[in-house]
Amino acid sequence: MARRRRWRVNRQALVYGTGLLVILCAVVLFYARGIDLTRLRLRSLRVPLALETLPGVALLSLGRMAVAYLLALVFSLTVAYAAATNRWAERVLMPLLDLFQSVPILGFFPAAVYLFISMAPGHRIAIELASIFLIFTSQVWNMAFGVYEAWSTLPHETTEVAQAYGIRGWLGFRRVYWPACLPRLIYNSIASWANGWYFLIACEIIAIGPLDYELPGLGSFLVHAAEEGRLDLLLAGLAMLLTIVIAMELLLWRPLSIWAAKFRFEQTATTMQRQESFMIQWWSRSPITRQTRRLFRLVSRWFVRTMRRRSWPQEQARLAVEQTQRVLQRAPQHSAWWLLAALAGALVVWMVFKAAGPVVGLFQEPVPPEVREIPGALGASFLRLLVAYLIALAWTLPVAIWASERAAVARIVIPIAEIAASVPAMALFPIIVVVVVRYLGDMNGASILLLLTGMQWYLLFNLVAGASTVPGELREAGRAFRLPRPLYWRRVLLPAIAPSLITGSITAWGGGWNALIVSEYFVYHGHTYAVHGIGAILNRAIYETGNGPLIVYSLAAMVGAVVILTQVIWRRAYRIASVRYRLD
Amino acid sequence: MLLQLDKINHAYAKPQGRVVVLKNVTASIDEREFVAIVGPSGCGKSTLLRIIAGLVAPTSGRVLYKDKPQTGVNAECAMVFQSFGLFPWFTVRENVELALEALGLPPRTQRTRAEFYLDRVGLGGSEGAYPRELSGGMKQRAGLARALAVEPNVLLMDEPFSSLDVLTSITLREEVLRIWEDKEFSVHTVIMVTHIIEEAVELADRVVILSPRPGRIVDDLRIDLPRPRDKRQQPFIEYVDRIFSKLA
Numbered sequence: 001m002a003r004r005r006r007w008r009v010n011r012q013a014l015v016y017g018t019g020l021l022v023i024l025c026a027v028v029l030f031y032a033r034g035i036d037l038t039r040l041r042l043r044s045l046r047v048p049l050a051l052e053t054l055p056g057v058a059l060l061s062l063g064r065m066a067v068a069y070l071l072a073l074v075f076s077l078t079v080a081y082a083a084a085t086n087r088w089a090e091r092v093l094m095p096l097l098d099l100f101q102s103v104p105i106l107g108f109f110p111a112a113v114y115l116f117i118s119m120a121p122g123h124r125i126a127i128e129l130a131s132i133f134l135i136f137t138s139q140v141w142n143m144a145f146g147v148y149e150a151w152s153t154l155p156h157e158t159t160e161v162a163q164a165y166g167i168r169g170w171l172g173f174r175r176v177y178w179p180a181c182l183p184r185l186i187y188n189s190i191a192s193w194a195n196g197w198y199f200l201i202a203c204e205i206i207a208i209g210p211l212d213y214e215l216p217g218l219g220s221f222l223v224h225a226a227e228e229g230r231l232d233l234l235l236a237g238l239a240m241l242l243t244i245v246i247a248m249e250l251l252l253w254r255p256l257s258i259w260a261a262k263f264r265f266e267q268t269a270t271t272m273q274r275q276e277s278f279m280i281q282w283w284s285r286s287p288i289t290r291q292t293r294r295l296f297r298l299v300s301r302w303f304v305r306t307m308r309r310r311s312w313p314q315e316q317a318r319l320a321v322e323q324t325q326r327v328l329q330r331a332p333q334h335s336a337w338w339l340l341a342a343l344a345g346a347l348v349v350w351m352v353f354k355a356a357g358p359v360v361g362l363f364q365e366p367v368p369p370e371v372r373e374i375p376g377a378l379g380a381s382f383l384r385l386l387v388a389y390l391i392a393l394a395w396t397l398p399v400a401i402w403a404s405e406r407a408a409v410a411r412i413v414i415p416i417a418e419i420a421a422s423v424p425a426m427a428l429f430p431i432i433v434v435v436v437v438r439y440l441g442d443m444n445g446a447s448i449l450l451l452l453t454g455m456q457w458y459l460l461f462n463l464v465a466g467a468s469t470v471p472g473e474l475r476e477a478g479r480a481f482r483l484p485r486p487l488y489w490r491r492v493l494l495p496a497i498a499p500s501l502i503t504g505s506i507t508a509w510g511g512g513w514n515a516l517i518v519s520e521y522f523v524y525h526g527h528t529y530a531v532h533g534i535g536a537i538l539n540r541a542i543y544e545t546g547n548g549p550l551i552v553y554s555l556a557a558m559v560g561a562v563v564i565l566t567q568v569i570w571r572r573a574y575r576i577a578s579v580r581y582r583l584d
Numbered sequence: 585m586l587l588q589l590d591k592i593n594h595a596y597a598k599p600q601g602r603v604v605v606l607k608n609v610t611a612s613i614d615e616r617e618f619v620a621i622v623g624p625s626g627c628g629k630s631t632l633l634r635i636i637a638g639l640v641a642p643t644s645g646r647v648l649y650k651d652k653p654q655t656g657v658n659a660e661c662a663m664v665f666q667s668f669g670l671f672p673w674f675t676v677r678e679n680v681e682l683a684l685e686a687l688g689l690p691p692r693t694q695r696t697r698a699e700f701y702l703d704r705v706g707l708g709g710s711e712g713a714y715p716r717e718l719s720g721g722m723k724q725r726a727g728l729a730r731a732l733a734v735e736p737n738v739l740l741m742d743e744p745f746s747s748l749d750v751l752t753s754i755t756l757r758e759e760v761l762r763i764w765e766d767k768e769f770s771v772h773t774v775i776m777v778t779h780i781i782e783e784a785v786e787l788a789d790r791v792v793i794l795s796p797r798p799g800r801i802v803d804d805l806r807i808d809l810p811r812p813r814d815k816r817q818q819p820f821i822e823y824v825d826r827i828f829s830k831l832a
Contacts, residue, residue: 161669163639164657165683165734175682179673262714263673 016095018348020563023103024556025355028362030111031551047216049224051236058240061204061218064128065196068135072192075136076144076185081177084151094148101141102510102566106202106517107555109134110542124215131215134203139192142507146188150181155265183260190253191461194421195511197241198454201426202518219424226430227524234431238423245422249415368550370537374557381520381533382561385455385512388448392456392508396463397501401493404467405475414464421457425450430524443531447519454515458507466500467493498577506570513562517542534558585651586773587613587636587738592645594631604798605631606642611792611801615737618764618774620784623794624831629777630742632799636775637661637740662736666743668723670715676726677702677711680733687734701733702726705759721752725759732763735770739763742777757787761811781831785823786813793830803830 047053079097082089116130162168162176200219214220218241225233403410425432429450436446474496478488494501516535522528530536534554541550594606605628613619621629634640635647638657647654670679680698689697702711705725715723724744731739741760745753764774778784784791785807793803805827813820 155667157665157667157669158671160634160639160663161665161671164637164663165730166657166659166686167682168686171686175674175685176671179671265672 012091012095015092016099016567018344019096019099020559022348022351023099023559025351026108026111027552027555027559028355028358029351030114031548031555047221049221049228049230049233051233053216054221054233054236054240057216057221058218058244060216061200062244064132064135064203064217065193065200068132068196069139069189069193071132071136072140072143073189075140076147077181079144080147080151080181081173083148084177097141097144097148098566099563101145102506102513102562103559104510104514104517104562105134105137106514107538107542107558109202112137127213127215131203131217135196135199138199138203139196142192142195143185143188146184147181150184151177154180158265179263180265182263183257186253186256186260187465190249190257190418191421191457193248194245194418194457197245197422198424198426200424222424223426226428241422241424242419245419246415249418253418254415362549362552365549368547368553370541370547370550371553373532373537374534374554377532377534377537377554378557378561380531381516381535384444384448384520384531384533385451385509385516388451388455388512389505389508391448391452392459396456396460400460400463400467400497401489403464404470410464410468413460417457417460417464421461425453426518429518429522433522433524433529437529443522443529446529447531447533450519451512451515454519455508455512458511459504462500462504462507463497466497466504469500470496495577499574502570502574502577506566506574509565509570510562513558516558534561585612586615586617586649588646588648588651589632589636590646590648592632592635592642592647594628594635594640594642606635607798607800609645609794609799609801611804613773613775616772618787618789619776619792620788620790621775621777621792621794622779622781622784622827622831623799624796625779626797627794628797628799629779629794632794633663633740633742633775633777637663639663658738660736661738661740662731662734664724664727664731664739664741664744666746668715668720668727668747670723670726672715675712675714676707676718676729679715679726680730683730683734697733698729701729704732704763705729719752720748721756724748724756728756728760728763732769732771737770738773738775739771740775743779744776745783746779753783757783761787781824781827782815785809785820785827786815791827793827803827 047057079093083093084090112133113127113130116133117126120126158176158180162172167176200217201223202219204217204219205214205223218237222234222237222241225231225237399413403413432449433443433446436449437443440446470493474492478492483492516533517539518535520533520535521530521539534557538551538554538558541547541554589609589611592606592609593604595602595604597603609632621632623629631640635642636658638647638654638661649658649660670676671682674682677695677698680702681694684694684697685691699708699711702708705728707722707725707729710718710722713722715726718726724747727744739760744760745756748756760774763769764771774787776784776787788807791803791805791807792801793805794800795802805823807823809819809823815821
């Protein structure tokens with residue numbers, strides 16, 4: 001049996017490793033010969049920078065965000081459902097999700113843009129699709145993991161009830177799985193939207209080498225306002241963004257999360273406390289909404305009834321399902337999965353084959369001199385990330401615990417964090433850099449500050465969620481035994497939130513590696529602000545010189561560092577924490 | 585013979601290695617029997633119940649239901665769970681209706697049938713309540729109503745009274761006996777898992793005693809006492825003592 005277990009662990013590593021191989025092949029294939037996007041014939045759609053254009057561009061950005069969010073929603077539900085209900089799918093999908101979430105996406109933006117644009121050269125729709133895809137990648141991982149976690153931690157009895165009473169398929173999804181994931185899905189959606197806004201600028205301005213392309217939107221508006229030193233327009237743009245974020249919080253997220261409390265499993269006194277939302281009051285009391293709901297009910301009932309009449313009689317449908325199941329049982333076990341695995345294997349082999357030529361070419365060419373700087377630069381960047389992480393931890397941990405102890409604080413902290421996390425810090429980069437460099441005389445401080453904007457919110461969101469799940473009984477026990485406060489923190493609170501601290505740390509470091517690419521090298525008004533670091537090397541190579549081999553070497557080094565850190569340190573820490581400090 | 589367990593073995597793969605929970609369990613259950621399965625915690629009695637229900641496939645061995653080997657969930661069994669297994673986002677009635685919707689019944693039938701059985705278990709008037717608004721006893725009544733509503737022949741109960749207070753469990757036990765004896769209900773056979781010996785002796789015709797893990801049948805005892813049974817009478821106490829000595 002022990003032998004079989006080792007094989008299972010290896011299989012996960014196999015999937016992870018194969019995914020990594022595919023990513024590295026893609027890097028080589030896209031970048032090894034240098035980037036040449038000039039043949040894509042792009043026309044920039046620059047909208048004049050003026051206050052009148054602001055509502056229009058904001059609406060465009062909102063639309064892109066909404067489309068990307070819907071795609072992320074469908075993707076997350078599909079992947080998480082497969083992983084939560086099928087052991088085979090789980091073993092393939094989870095390592096891949098884990099890998100994709102930790103890879104620094106910004107490094108792959110040019111590749112993704114190239115792919116989309118070459119599908120429909122010269123058309124705006126291609127750029128829009130590329131932009132939506134980029135926003136999607138900034139939203140989706142967090143949601144997929146949240147939904148998967150909600151489903152894989154369902155009380156055991158719940159899934160047994162569904163099984164015992166034959167609540168399967170679409171009925172099971174609609175009535176059991178979908179409701180059960182709602183609280184977590186909504187909470188994580190808030191963070192995903194914030195993350196999408198944060199990266200909006202990178203998703204609307206595509207500047208690679210000689211090529212400079214942009215879409216009209218709030219992100220590009222903010223960047224131009226900052227670049228041209230139009231403080232008034234910058235503030236107007238930020239005000240517009242804040243208005244959108246606050247409106248979404250009040251009109252959408254807050255009422256939704258209050259409503260979603262009904263789908264929670266644990267029913268403690270604190271979750272029973274109904275929060276107030278004027279939207280919910282309006283929705284449940286206003287005659288307009290009552291009529292709308294009645295209309296909706298009538299239409300849906302009519303729809304269901306006609307569908308049922310059209311569809312097969314129930315008995316026949318059941319027989320058909322059982323018949324297919326019998327056929328499937330007779331087929332060699334898991335044949336579909338083996339077929340899929342074979343297809344995926346063929347694809348991997350083909351990619352490796354295609355990449356082999358460029359790799360050989362890479363080694364035949366003289367190694368660019370900057371490559372020797374990579375290890376040192378990686379170390380310097382790591383230290384900067386570490387400093388930013390420690391600063392983030394120093395303030396988010398006390399705030400999260402404070403918020404978990406006082407509902408009033410939580411009600412203020414979460415919306416503020418949501419708004420602050422949404423601010424596209426990249427738009428403020430020029431101001432931050434200029435101000436900080438002027439006062440500190442050094443880009444290092446500015447760089448760490450920029451990294452902080454990309455790291456701290458992940459920690460805060462995760463810690464608040466973790467600290468609020470500490471059972472009231474545990475708190476009361478601490479109080480009953482009169483544990484001194486330092487002892488209580490060390491022995492009760494910290495162990496209890498350890499798993500979410502580690503999850504938050506993994507995502508924060510992921511965000512940090514990603515932010516490195518834009519935080520270490522900065523050109524503003526013809527003046528270059530730069531520090532020695534892997535992000536600076538990569539940024540210059542991708543966006544300025546288009547030096548293919550250098551991109552490949554530095555991106556591979558970065559991906560390697562991220563993968564080693566997450567797998568060796570964080571995953572191990574998480575396993576220990578989740579076993580030792582389990583709360584059940 | 586309604587149900588036969590033929591050399592059932594069951595084992596889990598755990599990170600620490602293989603854990604054998606059931607070893608060579610063979611037994612048969614007749615129609616109209618009330619069988620209790622008792623044993624120390626962790627002896628695999630709940631797993632055995634799930635194997636009977638078809639929720640868990642045994643590592644080896646067969647379950648025969650009406651002389652046919654069982655594959656998948658047995659549609660003629662319905663299960664009552666220890667922690668009730670109610671969905672918090674549905675009202676009591678919707679919880680029952682969901683099981684009926686899975687049977688493919690039209691909405692109107694679902695509703696009338698759910699109301700009928702909720703009324704039978706004494707929850708008439710609480711149909712619109714959410715599980716969190718109910719006491720433990722009422723939640724288990726809802727779980728019972730759901731099981732009865734699918735009109736099964738066999739009622740499977742996994743420690744159904746363990747999460748309830750003493751008084752509530754007394755009335756609910758009487759209720760279950762009444763349902764089993766009443767010809768109006770489709771249920772004619774009850775299989776119940778419990779760790780409370782008095783409960784087994786009070787309710788069952790037969791008590792199957794499992795050993796500590798790995799669970800084997802150490803005794804299969806017929807309780808020949810007229811109902812209602814009185815816990816303070818000597819024969820009752822003797823049965824309890826006999827089971828105790830087998831478990832110790």
